[in-house]
Amino acid sequence: MEAEKILEPGKLSFDEDTRGGLGRHLGLTSTTFLIIGRIIGTGIFSTPSSITASVGSVGAALMLWVLGGLLSFAGLCVWLELGCMFPRSGGEKVYLEAVYKHPKLLATVLFSTQAVLLGFTASGCIVFASNILVAADHVVTPWNERGIAVGVIVAVTIMHTFAPNAGVGVMNSLVAIKLAILVFITITGFVVLGGGVKSVPDPHASFCNAFAGSVMSGGPYATALFKVLNSYSGWNNAAYVLNEVKRPVHTLKIAGPLGLGICTLLYMFANIAYFSAATPQEISKSGITVASFFCKVFGLTARRVISVFIALSALGNVVTVTFAQSRVNQELAKEGVLPFGKFWASNWPKGAPGTGLLLHFIPSFIVTVAVPAGDAFNFILDVEGYPASIINLFVVLALFILRYTCPDLHRPFKTWIIVPFFFLIAQGFLLTAPFLRPPGGKGDTSLPYWLYPIVGITVLVVGGTWWLVWRVVWPKLGKFEWVETKASLRDGTVVTEFEKRKVA
Numbered sequence: 001m002e003a004e005k006i007l008e009p010g011k012l013s014f015d016e017d018t019r020g021g022l023g024r025h026l027g028l029t030s031t032t033f034l035i036i037g038r039i040i041g042t043g044i045f046s047t048p049s050s051i052t053a054s055v056g057s058v059g060a061a062l063m064l065w066v067l068g069g070l071l072s073f074a075g076l077c078v079w080l081e082l083g084c085m086f087p088r089s090g091g092e093k094v095y096l097e098a099v100y101k102h103p104k105l106l107a108t109v110l111f112s113t114q115a116v117l118l119g120f121t122a123s124g125c126i127v128f129a130s131n132i133l134v135a136a137d138h139v140v141t142p143w144n145e146r147g148i149a150v151g152v153i154v155a156v157t158i159m160h161t162f163a164p165n166a167g168v169g170v171m172n173s174l175v176a177i178k179l180a181i182l183v184f185i186t187i188t189g190f191v192v193l194g195g196g197v198k199s200v201p202d203p204h205a206s207f208c209n210a211f212a213g214s215v216m217s218g219g220p221y222a223t224a225l226f227k228v229l230n231s232y233s234g235w236n237n238a239a240y241v242l243n244e245v246k247r248p249v250h251t252l253k254i255a256g257p258l259g260l261g262i263c264t265l266l267y268m269f270a271n272i273a274y275f276s277a278a279t280p281q282e283i284s285k286s287g288i289t290v291a292s293f294f295c296k297v298f299g300l301t302a303r304r305v306i307s308v309f310i311a312l313s314a315l316g317n318v319v320t321v322t323f324a325q326s327r328v329n330q331e332l333a334k335e336g337v338l339p340f341g342k343f344w345a346s347n348w349p350k351g352a353p354g355t356g357l358l359l360h361f362i363p364s365f366i367v368t369v370a371v372p373a374g375d376a377f378n379f380i381l382d383v384e385g386y387p388a389s390i391i392n393l394f395v396v397l398a399l400f401i402l403r404y405t406c407p408d409l410h411r412p413f414k415t416w417i418i419v420p421f422f423f424l425i426a427q428g429f430l431l432t433a434p435f436l437r438p439p440g441g442k443g444d445t446s447l448p449y450w451l452y453p454i455v456g457i458t459v460l461v462v463g464g465t466w467w468l469v470w471r472v473v474w475p476k477l478g479k480f481e482w483v484e485t486k487a488s489l490r491d492g493t494v495v496t497e498f499e500k501r502k503v504a
Helices: 028-039 043-055 058-085 092-099 106-118 122-135 142-162 164-193 218-232 237-244 248-277 280-284 289-298 302-334 354-370 375-405 418-435 451-478
Strands: 480-488 494-502
Touching (some): 028 237, 028 248, 043 218, 058 092, 058 218, 058 237, 092 106, 106 302, 106 354, 106 375, 122 142, 218 248, 218 418, 248 280, 248 289, 280 289, 289 302, 375 451, 418 451
């Protein structure tokens, strides 16, 4: 592969791709917060209970959280190497285009199918709505829950579209609140361990013989690790918006490890705090772990306060994901793989990708309103993550291909080769774990446990089918070929377009 072609993936040059929009307005703090805000959702507040129930002991649960952090850092190193080589928005889209150039545009279309159809934020909106209703002491019903959830996604979309600078400010503020919550949990845990809480007579009980009761079969550990890794997901969030980051290579190399490092440290402290206040058996039965923790330490009156904390954390996740996902949608539109690319690539009206935000809003709205609560909704959320793991697998393979074919290519950041191997194993696990029979043969829904990865694969097959129709079947039947042209929007944004040209 020629170096100059590798460093210019896709149809747009680096200069063309970075034109238009808000310019480089995200500094180190905002970029770090973008990563933290994506990672810290509701997982750390709720999943420790199910993870402990799966593996049976404190020691085993804490080891999985450490392993999850290490695997996440391995993935981050892969994305840092590729992101510093290709410092432009789009993340996986860019890295796939750089390596998988043939068949032409297939990698881009496959990624766009996953990103557009499954890039919704419905779960965060629903979690916010349900917890706000609990905090307000209102009965949660499907109608008021969905009404508030729709209001959230509408408000966030409008904010990022018409007041983009305020959107970044709100995003950073919500991340600061999340960090404050986890720091407060950490400090409270140390107070409990120090014997300062009378309602916890023996705060060290969980840590004595910490591995007692550990499960001996592999299946539960696979299920638990899958949940841990989902709680860490989002370490690659900055890669989606690099066109808007000041000094992108320098900032990415600092913000990535800093953001993930802060989250990993706080995750470990939070788990230790949970176990200081309750036994593994109590944690396993707690449901929302943080609620059980605060009720044990502060009494039942703390439950409504905790609901506010969880709601704010979910809202911060929605704001952060919406910000980044809209930029991915815009990059796909600029590449010409979305119909009506000029429209979806627009930065109307205030410099932010307003139509990219609209494209993110549509599936989020549909899933929130149309998918019934319960098993159907949980199933859709499970489907959402599986194609992303397939994409990640091909990204890490792309790094190995680039290492082999272009060893002398300039790499502002280069990780040890063992690190991508470690991450490759993790992706292999994430792709096979859903097919492992869970205890009792039942997953987290009443549907067959193996169904959601099959549906996830089907989503990518749909994308491949569309590529085949668009690039092969349609031109052959219509006796034309696609000719690439480039158009500039009012603010300078460059968009690739495909026009028909008759062939003899």
